[in-house]
Amino acid sequence: MCYLFSADDNGHVYRSETTVGEFPGGFRNTRLVLQDSKFALFEGGAVYRVQGTNTYLLLWESIGGDGRRYYRSFTAQGLTGQWQPLAATEANPFARATNVTFPSGAWTRDISHGELVRAGNDQTMTINPCRLQFLYQGLNPSAGGDYAQLPYRLGLLTQTNSS
Template sequence: MKLIRTVVSILLAAAAVAAAGGTATAALPASFQWRSSGVLVSPKSDATHSIRAVKDPSVVYHNGRWHVFVSTTNSNGAYNLAYLNFTDWSQASSAQQYYLDQSAIGTGYRAAPQVFYFAPKKLWYLVYQTGAGGSYSTTTDMSNPKSWSAPKNFYASMPQIIRDNQGNGNWLDFWTICNTSKCYLFSSDNNGHLYRSETSVANFPNGFTNTVIALRDSNRYKLWEASNVYRVTETNQYLLVVEAIGSAGKRYFRSWTGPSITGPWTALADTEANPFARSNNVTFSGIAWTRDISHGEMIRSGTDQTMTISQCGLRYLYQGMDPGATDPYSKLPWRLGLLTQTNSTC
């Protein structure tokens, strides 16, 4: 009977973990080590686009191809969005870059894209910033860069809590993630605050409200911008990463974990000495081509609105640049590289 009770207990525990959407495995490590690729994606100009930087990547793997959306800046420092796809990372440098101002997304300030498939409506969403808060376009065919719809805004106006706290910062870097009932929209203000708004899955992309400060830091540079929130399947946790500017003026990522999208958030690897990803825990083959580990996105397990990743062998597509660059920010020569975790626990 004791053996039977033990077996039943094990089965019930496994069932409970499965029902919660996870599996009984070890948590994420308390520290991270990474290996970086060389430069994988560089600017490609054409007759009407004189491109200076490729940055802020969002990436999904779909139908046997990698699909990457990026911000670009031109020789005047003006922003645009671009798209490329390829079957293998070895092809990334030669992939054609399509400029999304040639779609209904149009011209003007567009930056910091996030792409995902919103399964309830069977539509691809591209979320980005336009200066009017978070904006989005949709398509049924992500691989057709001319098929995106014209921009629509998530908010009618800036929520008062952001207006009251952003100081001289900028409202930027919008990130969407959903669970079974709600969708959440995160944003930053370059002033030490991470914001979160919510709406129902049924009402998405409309109705974002209840904007709150999800995380704050008295040092604005330690909670700067470029937040990502992911569901980690094996641990039944959520992972939050946010870009910071370090003591040497170089960019890096801090991280936290939480039991839900709304937290509470517990520090994981969140210091310069023990970062999520920084020059001191990233190795390169040969001379390091960047000392900044900046705005990017994790390689996901799927494509949908749950932003799901596996904790096994994390990979992160990021922007870096020549350490000697001294250009104004909008003209800095950002390029894309890929981090691969080298201390995975599974």
């Protein structure tokens, strides 16, 4: 099976499915898999397989009470499993400017439109849980103006606290 996870920008995350033979068309059996407030599950989601396990990690971009973007995380045993919170609140996020360090000084307060670096380059989106790296876009906190013209730049978070 092939699975598509999507959001409606109203706090709902859905899973649809199709067979490999029908891919990329034929998505059906759409199910609501997560629900929260509009900004708590906003956009920029992805699902990864944790290498060597049947565990999956779902990351979803959120907008905090301060208007800054960050990521929440959930895990499930299998792609059709029940998603359980991992680091899923503003106070305990997967990635937020408040729980990461910037070696040359904080240049952003937003962790937005991110993607984990994968262990391979196939459709399974497998990640190595012992060497997490997260490529994201950040924004100078004093930047303003037209959204399409904002001066976003890339950053790379690297896990340093793994046992």
